[in-house]
Amino acid sequence: MTVTLSDVASRAGVSPATVSRVLNGNYPVAEGTRERVLRAVDELDYVLNGPASSLAAATSDLVGVLVNDIADPFFGIIASAVQSQIGGPGGRAGGERLAVVCGTGGAPERELTYLTLLQRQRAAAVVLTGGAVEDPGHRAAVAAKLRKLGAAGTRVILLGRPPLPDAGPGVTALTFDNRAGARELTAHLLALGHRRIGCVAGPPERTTTRHRLEGHRAALAEAGIEDLAGATAHGAYDRASGYRAVGELLDRVPDLTAIVAANDTVALGACAALRERGLRVPEDVSVTGFDDLPFSADALPALTTVRLPLQGTGARAGRIATGRDAPPAGGEELVAGELVVRGSTGPVK
Amino acid sequence: MTVTLSDVASRAGVSPATVSRVLNGNYPVAEGTRERVLRAVDELDYVLNGPASSLAAATSDLVGVLVNDIADPFFGIIASAVQSQIGGPGGRAGGERLAVVCGTGGAPERELTYLTLLQRQRAAAVVLTGGAVEDPGHRAAVAAKLRKLGAAGTRVILLGRPPLPDAGPGVTALTFDNRAGARELTAHLLALGHRRIGCVAGPPERTTTRHRLEGHRAALAEAGIEDLAGATAHGAYDRASGYRAVGELLDRVPDLTAIVAANDTVALGACAALRERGLRVPEDVSVTGFDDLPFSADALPALTTVRLPLQGTGARAGRIATGRDAPPAGGEELVAGELVVRGSTGPVK
DNA sequence: CTGTTAGCGCTTTCAT
DNA sequence: ATGAAAGCGCTAACAG
Secondary structure, X not given: OOOOHHHHHHHHOOOHHXXXXXXXXXXXXXXXXXXXXXXHHHHHOOOOOHHHHHHHHOOOOEEEEEEOOOOOHHHHHHHHHHHHHXXXXXXXXXXXXXXXXXXXXXXXXXXXXXXXXXXXXOOOEEEEEOOOEOXXXXXXXHHHHHHHHHHOOOEEEEEOOOOOHHHOOOEEEEEEOHHHXXXXXXXXXXXXXXOOEEEEEOOOOEHXXXXXXXXXXXXXXXXXOOOOOOOEEEXXXXXXXXXXXXXXXXXXXXXXXXXXXXXXXXXXXXHHHHHHOOOOOOOOOXXXXXXXXXXXXXXXXXOEEEEOOHHHHHHHHHHHHOOOOOXXXXXXXXXXXXXXXXXXXOOXX | OOOOHHHHHXXXXXXXXXXXXXXXXXXXXXXXXHHHHHHHHHHHOOOOOHHHHHHHHOOOOEEEEEEOOOOOHHHHHHHHHHHHHOEOOOOOXXXXXXXXXXXXXXXXXXXXXHHHHHHHOOOOEEEEEOOOEOOHHHHHHHHHHHHHHHHXXXXXXXXXXXXXXXHOOOEEEEEEOHHHHHHHHHHHHHHOOOOXXXXXXXXXXXXXXXXXXXXXXXXXXXXXOOOOOOOEEEOOOOHHHHHHHHHHHHHHOOOOOEEEEOOHHHHHHHHHHHXXXXXXXXXXXXXXXXXXXXXXXXXXXXXXEEEOOHHHHHHHHHHHHOOOOOOOHHHEEEEOOEEEOOOOOOOOO
């Protein structure tokens, strides 16, 4: 049979209630009693029953982290940072919270399903990462779900995704300044003399895509340059998409001198495609990424990109999730990226 | 207040038990009743209480995945694959299970702590990934823990880590053939004429490190070549370690013509260090990796490495974890890697 | 096929 | 500071 709280209690010669208090540590217990209980726990090799605690306390030690894809370092770094902060003291007995990482593959309905699953688990907090899908119906559904989660005591944090006012107050949003980053990147290319710039954007329906595209166009507009017709291609946030898009773009606008890619991964695919077509980077075509993932510095040429403080922001989210950090005033914080110029961009030929 | 099973029951005009049966789907219920219940669930916007179910059923739908570091693509890919198979949205067969990803940072005590936490949650399964630490005490402690987990009905799967006989039967081990992979890599270098080969190995206390090193030396021995004194340096499985180790190695053995690195990440660090010293890869020094992570193909030169079927093995582990796949006979399976020759290796000068 | 009846193991007022 | 007792919401025999 499994050892229960009462077993520990009788062994220690106290009541179950006292054992519970010792284990949860959030209630005064005489030092002597405490030690006796702890010893009994040890001797019996007792392990608290999580589900039972959660049922009685109406909350669990689980923190949900929704990501598009765990295998993508962008999300891996964030998830890792969140997790690094949700352990430690401050939790229930044992003091550690567990991260439930859910890969949605970017599918709206999975996002909703996972949110329900997390609601079912009475998660202590939920962190939604990555750009949101801009569909009014889905948006409303997510907002409704988040409202319920919030009402049930679950902390909700949006990371790298815009605020959702109708999800209720108490929802924290840590967003990246994608617009400003993209603007800087394009401005950098313009300063190098580029005028014929192609754009390999992400999936059209995502906020991240829209914002980066807006930043790009803003820079163009500021310089009084018209965006080339047919110079934008959309695709997934992956390498294959970058590879394919370069083909499309070059077919439509053969004399491009630069390409801004949706992110680093896409940029690498683009570079590979360019090389295969006999075009050198950056001598013939400059290429930019976004995010500054670790491999970007090792690519040859190393990518010019915008560094996003993924680790720091993830850690912040983790601390807010556990109540260790207060949410930003107004429930919203815009996190800036930083232009990192490396070898993949150069003066126009 | 929150909606409970009985609320749904009375609304549908049935007993709570019937509602439970409908929701769990593993018991015959008349179609008409079923529909009425489902409608009531919908109307009341009912969400099952996970902790309560888990308490009553003495098992949860949580699957723990222990990894060194979620941010490392090696583990991210595995975690992603495991998760894709344990149900949840997209997965079929009533199995909506959640992956609890735990980053241990490679620390033995964190491994134990997480195992206890998962035991507390009555996890349905636990997947331990990555090489094991070769400390007798820790090894015994993990075995004891796993025995308890197994006894409590938790399925235990070791992925990329050697079997642990004293963890009891019923523990499945899917191990990578690190030895054979490393042997092939070194044999490949030998065939290219290299004789002065340096080795940037991983942390000395891990099984992965030892096996890869053994494979390397086996190849050397087979060719009747003596391992150079001072030609092996140990370090973490990260880029910085590869970078640093090249310095050490070259100081001790300046005329190396090839370097076998602990893995791809380390290899990239090594390449960077080599380049900075004015040495070309592969003209002056050949370099090999291990794992074949996605970025390895994009590095320039692309890495010669051993491809490990991370995705496939992770998926396999996920299916075994949920009981969808039967464990291999004998509880053990050796997964082979595949030599992938690319640009980072070439004939000796 | 469906209802009844007991708990599952813990937390938490409320007393003392 | 500690104990007693009343659930938390669900599942699983066991009947019918």
